[in-house]
Amino acid sequence: MPEIDLLSIFQGVATLVAAEPAIMVARIVLILLGIAFVWLGVKGTLDPLIMIPMGIGMTSVNAAVLYLSGSVMGTIFLDPMASETTELVNELQINFLQPIYTFTFSNGLIACLVFMGIGVITDIGYMLISPFRSMCIALFAELGTLLTFPLAVAVGFTFKEAAAVAMIGSADGPMVLYTSLILADDLFVPITIVAYLYLSLTYAGYPYLVRFMVPKQLRGIKMDAKQIPSVSAAEKVTFAVIINTLLCLLLPVAAPLFMSFFLGIVIREAGPKPFVDFIGGPVLYGATFFLGLLLGVLCEAGTILNPKVVLLLVFGILALLLSGIGGIIGGYVVWLASGRSFNPAIGIAGISCIPTTAKVAQKEVRAANKFAVILPWAMGASICGVITSAIIAAIYVTLLR
Amino acid sequence: MGAFKLMLFVAGLSVLISLLVAGVIQLIFNAIRRLRPPAPAASEPGKGS
Numbered sequence: 001m002p003e004i005d006l007l008s009i010f011q012g013v014a015t016l017v018a019a020e021p022a023i024m025v026a027r028i029v030l031i032l033l034g035i036a037f038v039w040l041g042v043k044g045t046l047d048p049l050i051m052i053p054m055g056i057g058m059t060s061v062n063a064a065v066l067y068l069s070g071s072v073m074g075t076i077f078l079d080p081m082a083s084e085t086t087e088l089v090n091e092l093q094i095n096f097l098q099p100i101y102t103f104t105f106s107n108g109l110i111a112c113l114v115f116m117g118i119g120v121i122t123d124i125g126y127m128l129i130s131p132f133r134s135m136c137i138a139l140f141a142e143l144g145t146l147l148t149f150p151l152a153v154a155v156g157f158t159f160k161e162a163a164a165v166a167m168i169g170s171a172d173g174p175m176v177l178y179t180s181l182i183l184a185d186d187l188f189v190p191i192t193i194v195a196y197l198y199l200s201l202t203y204a205g206y207p208y209l210v211r212f213m214v215p216k217q218l219r220g221i222k223m224d225a226k227q228i229p230s231v232s233a234a235e236k237v238t239f240a241v242i243i244n245t246l247l248c249l250l251l252p253v254a255a256p257l258f259m260s261f262f263l264g265i266v267i268r269e270a271g272p273k274p275f276v277d278f279i280g281g282p283v284l285y286g287a288t289f290f291l292g293l294l295l296g297v298l299c300e301a302g303t304i305l306n307p308k309v310v311l312l313l314v315f316g317i318l319a320l321l322l323s324g325i326g327g328i329i330g331g332y333v334v335w336l337a338s339g340r341s342f343n344p345a346i347g348i349a350g351i352s353c354i355p356t357t358a359k360v361a362q363k364e365v366r367a368a369n370k371f372a373v374i375l376p377w378a379m380g381a382s383i384c385g386v387i388t389s390a391i392i393a394a395i396y397v398t399l400l401r
Numbered sequence: 402m403g404a405f406k407l408m409l410f411v412a413g414l415s416v417l418i419s420l421l422v423a424g425v426i427q428l429i430f431n432a433i434r435r436l437r438p439p440a441p442a443a444s445e446p447g448k449g450s
Binding site for chain 1: 403
């Protein structure tokens with residue numbers, strides 16, 4: 001019987017033992033972190049739609065490192081660095097997730113599919129209650145997206161990297177992915193992971209910010225339901241088509257995102273029901289699932305050991321905190337401008353994490369006054385938040401690409 | 402251009418574009434409402450008109 005080396009059979013263990021100490025520790029930490037993500041996703045503490053596939057992907061890819069040829073270590077999940085045509089064709093035939101990564105992820109298609117799905121679940125009619133107020137709040141809620149940029153440059157990020165990091169403040173996952181893919185392809189994995197991780201936490205963190213910044217008396221302000229106009233589907237389609245054309249004309253670099261979002265809105269209002277069901281169901285949830293899975297699989301120890309990741313963690317939370325503060329300041333500005341009849345807690349909904357932040361605003365307002373309904377206004381601010389985030393992303397990309 | 406100046410430029414431009422979008426929305430909404438006023442809401446049964 002030939003001599004059998006057990007480590008050559010169990011290569012996941014062999015590569016773990018043979019790796020540099022830092023890589024070995026990082027792999028073990030990431031495996032445990034992946035398990036924690038799955039657990040927290042199952043419990044509902046973090047967003048299960050992203051965290052369960054991400055956690056499984058992260059755990060698997062860090063466990064399943066093997067010897068590809070000779071002493072070269074790697075996995076058979078995907079190779080994000082493959083770019084030469086021959087190399088890429090080879091990888092497409094070996095790595096089982098390579099086709100999804102190459103044809104949907106690295107070109108931003110998956111972000112556009114998520115945006116299309118968000119469009120289908122978004123009622124643009126809420127934005128028409130008061131477009132200027134909603135847009136004003138949304139602009140204030142971009143405080144983190146703007147202020148984080150010079151701060152990140154000050155600590156050593158390049159302009160492109162700083163813009164990609166600052167976009168975390170927009171609290172819009174697909175937007176962060178899209179921007180970082182274009183501006184900082186060497187950092188897009190950690191940036192997007194940090195963004196999605198923090199976005200999962202906004203539902204837990206923003207209520208405290210609202211309670212801290214808006215006294216209970218103001219949180220309980222009731223909004224006048226008579227302000228809500230009745231808008232027909234034809235009118236909503238007209239708005240979506242015109243705004244989409246205008247934004248594509250002004251900022252072609254973000255046209256795929258604009259088109260996807262407004263196409264979703266038009267399909268919601270005018271499309272056949274099978275289209276609405278298809279884009280709001282399989283497309284949205286399929287894209288979200290593969291987005292989470294690919295983010296997890298991209299979380300290899302080598303990628304995460306980048307020293308800039310710690311800074312990303314700090315700037316990610318800073319950007320979201322500043323945006324939250326900015327949004328509530330925007331709420332106060334509209335409160336003052338409206339003769340103190342506007343509920344300032346709606347400001348938090350200016351952050352474009354649709355519909356999470358709108359739900360946070362409604363929940364906090366309901367806790368202060370069980371008769372106060374602000375969801376339509378909050379949804380209007382959130383929709384404007386999506387638009388302002390796309391505008392800022394497009395400006396950053398246009399100026400810095 | 403320094404990072405802070407660039408941030409101010411991005412902020413200014415995004416405010417302009419966002420307000421342009423809001424203005425266009427408001428303009429079209431008003432125009433549509435002027436051309437085709439919404440039908441009056443139907444009265445509730447039993448309450449008369």
